Amino acid sequence: MKAIVCEKLGPPSDLVYKELENISPGPKEVIVEVKACSVNFPDTLIIQGKYQFKPELPFIPGSDIAGTIKEVGCEVKHLSIGDEVFGFVAQGGYATEVAAHSKQVFPKLPAMDFPIAASFMLAYGTSYHALKDRAKLKEGETLVVLGASGGVGLAAVQLGKIMGAKVIAAASNSDKLDLCKEYGADAIINYNEEDLKTRIKELTDGKGADVVYDPVGGDYSEAALRATAWEGRFLVVGFAAGNIPKIPLNLTLLKGCQIVGVFWGSFAQKRPQDNLQNSMELMQFFNEGKIKPHIHKTYPLEDTRLALEEMMNRKVKGKLIITV
Numbered sequence: 001m002k003a004i005v006c007e008k009l010g011p012p013s014d015l016v017y018k019e020l021e022n023i024s025p026g027p028k029e030v031i032v033e034v035k036a037c038s039v040n041f042p043d044t045l046i047i048q049g050k051y052q053f054k055p056e057l058p059f060i061p062g063s064d065i066a067g068t069i070k071e072v073g074c075e076v077k078h079l080s081i082g083d084e085v086f087g088f089v090a091q092g093g094y095a096t097e098v099a100a101h102s103k104q105v106f107p108k109l110p111a112m113d114f115p116i117a118a119s120f121m122l123a124y125g126t127s128y129h130a131l132k133d134r135a136k137l138k139e140g141e142t143l144v145v146l147g148a149s150g151g152v153g154l155a156a157v158q159l160g161k162i163m164g165a166k167v168i169a170a171a172s173n174s175d176k177l178d179l180c181k182e183y184g185a186d187a188i189i190n191y192n193e194e195d196l197k198t199r200i201k202e203l204t205d206g207k208g209a210d211v212v213y214d215p216v217g218g219d220y221s222e223a224a225l226r227a228t229a230w231e232g233r234f235l236v237v238g239f240a241a242g243n244i245p246k247i248p249l250n251l252t253l254l255k256g257c258q259i260v261g262v263f264w265g266s267f268a269q270k271r272p273q274d275n276l277q278n279s280m281e282l283m284q285f286f287n288e289g290k291i292k293p294h295i296h297k298t299y300p301l302e303d304t305r306l307a308l309e310e311m312m313n314r315k316v317k318g319k320l321i322i323t324v
Contacts, residue, residue, distance in 0.1 A: 003095035004304045007058045009049040012308035015061075017301070022097065024071065029099050030079055031071040036118035037093035038064040039304075039320040040151065041215075041240050044312045046091075053265075055091050062093025062304075062322070065100070066108060066117035076102045084108040086117035088125070088268070094304050096324055103272060109283060119151070119293035119319040124282050125275070126237065126264040127155040130213060131163060132278065133267070134260045135233045139164030141210035144200055144227070146220055147240055148185065149176035149317045151293070156213045157183050158291045165211070168203055170196060170220075172314070179294065179317050196220055200227035208232060208255075221245040225259070232257040240314070294318030 001023065005016045025031050043061050045051035066086035069079055079085070079102055087105030092098040108117045131137045143160040147153040148169035160167040161184040169180035170189040177188040189199045200209055208229035214221055218241025225234050225247060234257060252259060268275040285291045298321045299307040307320045 001096045002301065003060045004062070004301065005058050005060055006047045009047065009057070012044070012047065012305040012312070015047065015305050023099050025073040025099055027073045027075040028102055029073045030069050030076055030102050030105060031097055032065060032067040032085060032100055032105065033070045033097050034065050034093065034095060034324045035067040035114035036065070036324065037062045037322045038118045038122070038151070039307045039311050039322060040064060040122055041238065041311060044308055047308070053090070060092045060095050062095070063089055063091065064118050064122045065089060065093045065098055066114040070097060073102065078102070079105070086112070086120060088121045094301065094322060096301070106279060109286060111287065115295055115298060115321040115323065116293055118321055119295065120282070122264070123151040123155040123293065123319065124159070124291065125268065125278065126152050126262065127159050128278050128282055129264045129267050130235050130237060130262040131156065131159055131211070133274070134262050135211045135235055137163050137165055137211050142166045142168065142204050143211045143213060144168045144170060144209040144224060145213045146170050146224060147216040148180045150215065150240065151319045152215050152237060153213070154180070154183055154294055154318055155291070157185050162285060162290055168200065168209070176317055183294070191220055196223040197227040200224065204229070211235065213237060215240055217241045217245055218243055219245070222247060225251055228255055228257050230256055234259045235262050236260065237262045296320055298323050
């Protein structure tokens, strides 16, 4: 098998494309012949040792995979060789094959090609868990999505509309915001040109946002929290800006609001049945044409380093895909 290997922590340029020995499944695992793997912002942090999940060196990055089952473990009964699947693994996706627990992969829908399938699990799983389970978003509420043109942000925009919310998309330039409007945003904010707190207040007639979805962190988090409504929910999804903000906790007292953490990976492990239910609902949304990932660009496996560099430079709208 061929793979992109992280042998030392550092930038994408330090990654190595090399030949490795083929792998075999454990009793409850399957070996997936990878056809596509999406690039997620946490991948850029993991290879630098800046993420909460720190695998031992050397390791193969990549988590959102789609492909064909090559081998099945002796205890796996519901999947067979040749099945087309998609799913999520902790690591190992940037390779020609990967071992996955049989409960972490799902049959691929016929309408999904492999790049679309590889774009699905983390972005939509994270955003649906955030809005449904953590924020308990209600019809008629106002949702503000920061970093709205990225993979998870664009998923949150689409899901917020499905759930009946008024969606305000915030991003860094007009090109990104145009894409957000295409995906259903009711209003937009260019936070490089407009004051985020002021615009949220203006767009909500002074009330503020019922829910803020924040995968960005940095300087925008406090401004968005200050623009939440009474009993609003501020969702901490990630820190794409690179730094973790320090929030004045008196704001939660004054607003009666909640700061709510979102970690879909742990949710999927600790509450697999709830995650399965969410996944089934998401696949139904896809079948009904209500959601679809936006593919920004595809790269061959050997050019994974270039894809990660593009992600780090924040030039991506929607999803980047590694194809094998």
